[in-house]
Amino acid sequence: MPVPSDTQAETQTRHDQHSLYPQALTADDFRHNLAAVQARMAAACLRSGRDPGAVRLLPVSKTKSEASLRLAYEAGCRHFGENKVQEAYGKWETMQDLAGLNWSVIGHLQTNKAKLVARFASEFQALDSLRVAESLDRRLQAEGRSLDVFVQVNTSGEDSKYGLSPEEASGFLKELPAFSALRVRGLMTLALFSSDVERVRGCFVLLRHLRDQLRQQAPVGVSLNELSMGMSGDFEIAIEEGATVIRMGQAIFGARSLPDSHYWPEAG
């Protein structure tokens, strides 16, 4: 696969080009990165006939220092996505002084960490088991809180990815009204990590079709309006295929020093 020129960049994936993301070191760096991302989001919306207001940008701050998150906040970020609960909880604890900051947990959860999520998160995007749904609901009831959730679906068929298989999603959704503290918002996926644009696109198309199909039979109280899909390397394709939330780390914060395999065993 040749390195894309700037003019074709928006239709390429960039999973293998982490050096493209310089570190954001000042609030101005963050403003610059956010503006650049928003311009690319707007362009992707324009060419696919979508309203730019219908796509939410979730900055993903995993592995980044508290100082870095504070700069992002200064540049206007009010919502951070984190992959690991312990790390997210620690950041939440030390950043309580920042008004109006919301936390989204976007990585796999073990039931023994549900208690932490119930305490501080406003959104959980990686729901893929009834055991986790049950633990979260119980802890949320105890805290007197509720939580927006996305059901994670494995659209790439890779063993290394979490999430329900597309076939399991329908039965799973039928069980969720039992957990009244969970507000089901939609589906989430991670596409294949590949430079093959059409295979990546296929993952997003699969999630959209699944959502359209499930929406027709969704139980009362389960809304499936949201599609969380797309990250720094593939967000434009995701927007073209209907993403309503894109989860962006490196394009905003700069490259991570840890390889993706640290988060997704066997990725890459």
Ligand SMILES: *Cc1c(COP(=O)(O)O)cnc(C)c1O
């Ligand atoms: C890290 C992460 C992202 C963001 O990846 P970038 O390449 O930094 O944009 C998106 N979704 C999930 C679930 C992640 O863990």
